[in-house]
Amino acid sequence: MKVIKKMVAMFLVAVTIVMAIPSTDCMMVIVAEAHSGRTDANGGHKDNKNVSGLGAYHYHCGGYPAHLHENGVCPYANTSVNMEVPKTSTQPAADTGKSNNASATSVASATTAAKVSTQTATAGAKKTVIISDTSYDNAAFNASYYATNNSDVYETCGDNAKALYNHFIKDGIKEGRQSSAQFCITVYKNNNQDLEDAFGDDLIKYYNHYIEHGVNENRVSK
Numbered sequence: 001m002k003v004i005k006k007m008v009a010m011f012l013v014a015v016t017i018v019m020a021i022p023s024t025d026c027m028m029v030i031v032a033e034a035h036s037g038r039t040d041a042n043g044g045h046k047d048n049k050n051v052s053g054l055g056a057y058h059y060h061c062g063g064y065p066a067h068l069h070e071n072g073v074c075p076y077a078n079t080s081v082n083m084e085v086p087k088t089s090t091q092p093a094a095d096t097g098k099s100n101n102a103s104a105t106s107v108a109s110a111t112t113a114a115k116v117s118t119q120t121a122t123a124g125a126k127k128t129v130i131i132s133d134t135s136y137d138n139a140a141f142n143a144s145y146y147a148t149n150n151s152d153v154y155e156t157c158g159d160n161a162k163a164l165y166n167h168f169i170k171d172g173i174k175e176g177r178q179s180s181a182q183f184c185i186t187v188y189k190n191n192n193q194d195l196e197d198a199f200g201d202d203l204i205k206y207y208n209h210y211i212e213h214g215v216n217e218n219r220v221s222k
Contacts (some may be wrong), residue, residue: 187212
């Protein structure tokens, strides 16, 4: 009798354990879709039995719970963040500031350079000297030209035409100074071989020859 009771007790325990283990069919019901119908070409589902409570049609975009697209817009459309850096991104403001400062500096430097250049040109510009006494002027000598283009001589001789002429005849001619716009003693000597053969280093003869003949012969003289 004790053996029978023991066997009955073991049977009851076994039945209890078996009933406690969930069946496979039950698990499949848990993961099954809550409504009928497949995803259509628009990405939505037909819910004929309105299991979702959203009506006969809804969406599961991106795996999100059943939802509607009000006004054609998915409520989950803006849930992701695009971390890609635009390829056409502009330079940082700090760098732009540096660039603007560099441009301003360049403009300032250019302006300063222009002013300095103008001042230098003005300072180096020749002051035209007009000598009223033209009694010593000829094709090979012009007092105004000689004074304008030989400032050191003008500082010594001033507006004295005779003094300017004497300086050229005594010193300027030997120094190769140009005495008029159309005559330079050095050019005349070096470009007229027949005269060099005839006059050698006697520069006064070249000077006189140009006045008497060379100017009319259109010889090279400047």
